[in-house]
Amino acid sequence: MAETARQIADDLRARISSGELTPGDRVPGEPALVREYGVAKETARRALTLLVDEGLAVRRRGSGTYVREFRPIPRVANKRLAEDGWGAGKSIWDADLGDRQYTVTDLQVYESEPPRQVAKLLELDESELVVVRSRRYVVEGEPVQRATSYLPARDVRESPITQENPGEGGIYGRLADLGLKPVRFTEELRARMPSQEESSLLALSAGTPVVEICRVAFTANGRPIEVNQMLLDAGVYVMRYHLES
Known part of the structure; x- marks a missing residue:
């Protein structure tokens, strides 16, 4: 047969x-x-x-x-967002990659009107602007992810978050400095086929899907302080979760 x-x-x-x-x-x-x-x-x-x-x-x-010679990237959401990582001045990418090397390319930082869905998630008024941080991550020569963070401009406009390098611990470390430490996160994931532009951005093989993740970070009083929209090459990631009953 x-x-x-x-x-x-x-x-x-x-x-x-x-x-x-x-x-x-x-x-x-x-x-x-x-x-x-x-x-x-x-x-x-x-x-x-x-x-x-x-x-x-x-x-x-x-x-x-x-x-394929590229080793899959285990994305452990629980571990990568733990405060003992970024709070100690580490990049949240250290939790995923260990000693593997990555670079950030196509970095852009600017103020803009937020997309409608982002404004809703950040609970912003119509006239409020956001600081946008858009970047692409390349691991061992392969582009694996594009990430775009949106933060209320009124809160971060005069901070290192508006600089290309916000310093040790990244933007979460700087939010903590501002008294806006993120203590809770939600993430929504969905898989889909990429657009032609997205395929080019991540150098995807024909037919390769992407994983779209939208993360919202909240302060201790429940205020949304960051929206991060990520686009991942589904072929290089393993989503891993550590859960307790």
């Missing part, structure tokens, strides 16, 4: 997980899969596309499909 593309992809994924196929190895190509599984060339192509879409493999034009 002919195997489906999903079954073939499952087999190839198992070979990757077991170490039979290691990072950088060439995945069996369409002709090899056609012979091994007795399927049509289109079915073999779909199986390889599934691996690429999942972020497990990459295509190299004129060469074939290879096991």
Whole structure:
């Protein structure tokens, strides 16, 4: 019985997980899969596309499909937002990456009218402005995330938050300096297909989805102080949560 593309992809994924196929190895190509599984060339192509879409493999034009060498990033929401990280002057990215290196590119800091949804989340009046911090994160040469933070301009206009480098502990550290320490966060996640512009921004392979996250930070008295809208390459992230009953 002919195997489906999903079954073939499952087999190839198992070979990757077991170490039979290691990072950088060439995945069996369409002709090899056609012979091994007795399927049509289109079915073999779909199986390889599934691996690429999942972020497990990459295509190299004129060469074939290879096991991706980039290690997934575990995004542990509970840990990365803990005060003992940013409160001690660390970047919240340290919780995700450990000793892996990252760079910030395309950084822009400016004042603007907020998008309608952002104004609603920050409970702002119509005429109020926000300070916008937009940036892209690149890990080991690969763009993995775009993040845009919005903060009420009336609260942060004269602070280091308006500078490219806000200092140790990032903007949460500076909010704490202003008496606006974030103590509670909410995050909403959804997966979707990217626009052409977003695919270009994150250098996504065709068919790769993104994860959209909207985080709101609250002060001790329940006031929303920051909205952060993030766009992640779904192929490089593992979402991890530590929960207690």
